[in-house]
Amino acid sequence: MTPSSVMSTDTVAPRDRAAIWRDWVWTHFGGLESDLYGDTVFDGHMAATQAGSVVLTKLEANRHRVLRSPRLARASERSYLKIVAPWRGSATVEQQGRQAWVRPGGWAIYDTTGSYEIDNPERVEHLIVMLPKEQLVERGLKLEPLMARHVGGVSGIARVALETMRSTYQELPSMSETAARGAGELIVELVRLSLQELAGRESAATQLEAFRDRIREHIARHLRDPSLTLDHIAQALNCSKRHLHNAFSAEDDTPAHYILRRRLQACMHDLQNPTHAQRTITDIAFAWGFNNGAHFSRVFREHTGQTPSDFREAMRRRPLARETVRSA
Known part of the structure; x- marks a missing residue:
């Protein structure tokens, strides 16, 4: 067997690489900005x-972000669970x-x-696995509470899963179709066993994750409030700063x-949304707590590396997103 697709910007003129990369990401991952x-x-x-029904992709690239909007998620024809496992660099899901913040070994x-x-x-080298x-x-596993979690990789079944995903990707070229299907x-x-273990684990680490979820939920509800501060969060959650x-x-x-990043992300979404084209940048910023x-x-x-006005103009000039989404 050989890799089903190989894409590299090495053969693309530097001025065209960003646009080509966005198109590849959109096409390969099925509607991903x-x-x-x-x-x-x-x-x-x-x-x-x-490997059978499991898709494995090795991705090497300079720093970048990817976004799947609710509209694109609804338009997807096939449902996947997706894993990011860095060889180099880091990712935030x-x-x-x-x-979930993940680094090499997780x-x-x-x-x-x-x-x-x-x-x-930062520059990354990731293994992306789609199941x-x-x-x-x-299998009866309740998946929703386990999404956007750092599953593991340092020890136990999560480490076995990680090493199997990596070795499968590396050895697939020399596998038969039957062996590849079995590896998938x-x-x-x-992965199922790893998630099952995560679901049943009761430890200080999972308690801390639950508390972190409470903090993020409170921030999400009050993100537009300019008076949202650590003092207010601590008082609302009855804890210390x-x-x-x-x-x-x-x-x-x-x-x-985290508050600053979520507010900036919300502003970015509004600035690139045509329905907000008539709103001023100041209006959008102040609506999200600035x-x-x-x-x-x-x-x-x-x-972002750009001023708000430059970012809005760049988003306006980009080609309209495809309406047909093929997979994940």
Whole structure:
């Protein structure tokens, strides 16, 4: 067997690489928007292959983000669970108000039938694994609470699953069709066992995840309120500010930075939405909790690499998204 598709920007003129990459990501992953943090220099490579019904893709690229909107999720023809397992770099998975930060040696999982966002804030080398969702739903596993979770990879069954996914990708070229199909079935079973273990695990780590979820849910409900502060969150959740910081320490993040990032993401979504074309940038920013236009412009540029007006104009000039979505 050989990889079913190989894509590289090495053969593309530098000025065309960003547009070509976005088109590849859209086509290969079935309706997935992407942006490059406003960077003008980019290179990326994807090599995909299949083990039975399981699709495995090795992705190497400069920093970038991908986004699946609720509309695109609803338009999908096939449902997948998707795993990101970094060989190099890191990724942040956000879905259903939860967030998982994953580095080499770990993996995180999410559901393509719902909206999500993946941030790759540095150059990455990832293994992306797509498993048909129905193969896990049929086993009676309650999936929703397990999405956007850091499943593991350091020890136990999650490590066996990670090593199997990696070795399967590497050895597929020398496998027969029958062996490849069996390897895909094994991956599905190991992922199921990993999720089953995660669902039943009662530990300080999972309690901390639950508390982090409560914090994020509170932030989501009050994101538009400019008075949303750590003091207000601590009072609402009946905890100390130190406890709030401890909840985010495992992800090298802070509650304040999380609030800022979510507000910026919300503004980005509105700025690229044609239905908000008549609204001013200031109106959008203030609607999402910012109360100083100069501060908003500065942090927006730090986050995206572009000014808000340049970002809006770039999104306006981009070709309209395809209406037909083929898979995940």
